[in-house]
Amino acid sequence: MKSALLLVPVVLLVALLVASCTSSEPRPRQPGTLFVSVEQQSAWVRNFNPLFTGAGSRWPTRAGVYECMEVFIPSTGQWTPWLATAHAWSEDHRTLRFTLREGVRWSDGRPFTAGDVAFTFQLLKKHPALDAGGAWRFLEDVRAEGTHAVAFQFSRVYIPGFSELAHQPIVPRHVWEKVADPVTFTNPEPVGTGPFTQVNVFRNQVYELGRNPNYWQPGKPAVSALRFLAFPTNDQANLALVEGEVDWAGNFVPAVDRTFVSRDPEHHTRWFPLYGSTVFLYPNTTRPPFNDVRVRKALSMALDRERLVDIAMYGYTRPADATALNDSYTGWRDAEAASGAWVRHDEAAANRLMDEAGLTRGPDGLRRMPDGQPLELELEVVGGWSDWVRAGQVLARDLRKLGIQAHLKTYEFGAWYARLQKGEFQLAIAWSLDGPTPYTFYKWLLSPRTVRPVGEVAAANWHRFGDVEADALLTRFETESSPEKQKELMAGVQRRFSELAPAIPLFPNPSWGEASSKRFTGFPSAQNPYARLSPHAEPDSLLVLTALAPREP
Structure with missing residues (x-):
């Protein structure tokens, strides 16, 4: 969606880049830290609320800090199990049951259960502003069946409801049941099941998320932290990308093969399939x-x-x-x-x-x-x-x-x-x-x-x-x-x-995605389309964040 016109003399580009990075990035790059450009804003607001889509939560709140039960990948046309390992419809298509993954913990160490899933959907019912997809227009009830199964009772047959339920980010009951107003709650210290949940740094011009210490996928994420600099426009974001400061981006880059890929063809890649909205x-x-x-x-x-x-x-x-x-x-x-x-x-x-x-x-x-x-x-x-x-x-x-x-x-x-x-x-x-x-x-x-x-x-x-x-x-x-x-x-x-x-x-819209494998490997591509390369493509981004790894020295 975003773009830049790289028509400024190179000397000025470098000067602008140095000034921009100096003002918002006071410390040197730490090993294993992935720099991402996905939002263009002049300043960050500390908001990690995954439920209210109108609040403008920081990326990757909905697919990185929090997770959903299953993930649909347009590039493959397949569903991938995530917090749920399986699902089944009743014969009359009025009940949908998800079997939840065992051994998942929230980032504070508490166990993830079917009670959290049922609670999340009850929040949507209680606060209609959170129910952007209209789940309670076809749901009658949601109930936990033991620790690792949850049943959705439909008020009518509604087969497309599967994707709306499967993609809903799930929040922890033990945290959110204490929140007075989940619509306005900015959730500054998120507790999630996702790969990146720890707010290491948060200032107006920069924020950094560290790994979930209790992530359920052994050895993942291999990336130690995600770092975001505030770029008010795509022009500035693209300067950082072209000069090698950004590892992963979802920007429109004019003449991308010349301005980005050709600068380091061994490491710079882009993939723009027409899978975007x-x-x-x-x-x-x-x-x-x-x-x-x-x-x-x-x-x-x-x-x-x-x-x-x-x-x-x-x-x-x-x-x-x-x-x-x-x-x-x-x-x-x-x-x-x-x-x-x-x-x-x-x-x-x-x-x-x-x-x-x-x-x-x-x-x-x-x-x-x-x-x-x-x-x-x-x-x-x-x-x-x-x-x-x-x-x-x-x-x-x-x-x-x-x-x-x-x-x-x-x-x-x-x-x-x-x-x-x-x-x-x-x-x-x-x-x-x-x-x-x-x-x-x-x-x-x-x-x-x-x-x-x-x-x-x-x-x-x-x-x-x-x-x-x-x-x-x-x-x-x-x-x-x-x-x-x-x-x-x-x-x-x-x-x-x-x-x-x-x-x-x-x-x-092309599904804009650019990446540099100079520091990290495992990005999706046309040859390996396990997800869309664009960080805007949620919840595909969960697969990417858990597949990337620092390049061996």
């Missing part, structure tokens, strides 16, 4: 004229996606088709839906649709709303995410050709994300939510059940759109176990998405 231009459909499908499709057809991916993304991806699916869903893609013309650049057709919607041009060439006011729009992106900023510039220029006064506006990440989640925007570039099947992706794009009032934090469906017909297909999918029938239903959802254009897909 789809990048959308989200129109806030609660605000006219975005509640008109003709306007949404006109905006889409005004965009030159070929030019967009060439200029803003350096050709690392491809234009989105009308299904908006990334390449991890290739086997699900419906050809009829994918061929939708509304994602193809066609200025004449875009102008016709705007005219039909009553947004005609005035004498000055600017389109006007029905009340006569010029159609003036703000397109919001994160300042410092140079790929998205450049994409926004390209999009704004295309929209101006349509007679729209389009202005790019940048925000610091926290402010941008808060506006996005609360629906307090007109147009915004943002990502999508994904899962093992396209169900999660489309549920958060089309289902009325995911629509939240403007002003209320939403996990996704930031565009606030719901369609009853698509939801009926999604609901049928929830009870269907036949792969053939699942694909038939999902084809119908894709066609409905293409018909309604609730959000405007731009391109599938």
Whole structure:
């Protein structure tokens, strides 16, 4: 998602890097410490709350400090047992049981049990703000069955619920039952089952996590600590990566093979499969004229996606088709839906649709709303995410050709994300939510059940759109176990998405991942795709953090 433009003279780059690292990294690198660049912020907030996704917890809180029961890997299409070693459905698909791994301890030495799992889900029920995935919309009860088994009783048949339950980070009951408000709790001294739980250092500009002294995988993690420097922008983060200060990153790097890989081809690698979430231009459909499908499709057809991916993304991806699916869903893609013309650049057709919607041009060439006011729009992106900023510039220029006064506006990440989640925007570039099947992706794009009032934090469906017909297909999918029938239903959802254009897909986001094996080995790659290389890819990051090892001297 993030990016940088490495166009500054090399001498200045080195000077900036030295200044940046000197101010935030006062001590020399310690052996076995992995430097990671995954979040671009000007200062760190000490927050390790894995339950409230809107709180902006520090990486790797949800998949590194805490862990889930099973891990789905898009690069392999397989589930990997983690805190649970097995699961089984009842014959009527109304009960799902997980068998938990024996011998797991929390980082404070207390045993991990089924009681912790049941307690975690009861917290989500008691505090709905924590239940971002809506687990209690399909759960009836969760109970521990002894020490190492937990049973989830469903209120209805809901087969996609497996992934939502399996991926939920689990917290310790003996700690969290004493927390007065788990929504606002920042959890400064986390107790987890993950490989890295000890807060060795935490300051505004740097923090470091040490190994869990009681980690359940013998001999792991081999990495002794994770260290994070505060880089306000991707430009600064990429300087550190290119100069060898960062070992693992999830950045967009322009001309990455020349600027990064070729500097040390023996050790520098990158892997950018199109498994990342789809990048959308989200129109806030609660605000006219975005509640008109003709306007949404006109905006889409005004965009030159070929030019967009060439200029803003350096050709690392491809234009989105009308299904908006990334390449991890290739086997699900419906050809009829994918061929939708509304994602193809066609200025004449875009102008016709705007005219039909009553947004005609005035004498000055600017389109006007029905009340006569010029159609003036703000397109919001994160300042410092140079790929998205450049994409926004390209999009704004295309929209101006349509007679729209389009202005790019940048925000610091926290402010941008808060506006996005609360629906307090007109147009915004943002990502999508994904899962093992396209169900999660489309549920958060089309289902009325995911629509939240403007002003209320939403996990996704930031565009606030719901369609009853698509939801009926999604609901049928929830009870269907036949792969053939699942694909038939999902084809119908894709066609409905293409018909309604609730959000405007731009391109599938590459799963950005860069690594240097100069100090550490074991990173995933196209040749060894045991996980995605991107640290943004959670919970894949658990597999990477437990596979890496310091290079032998």
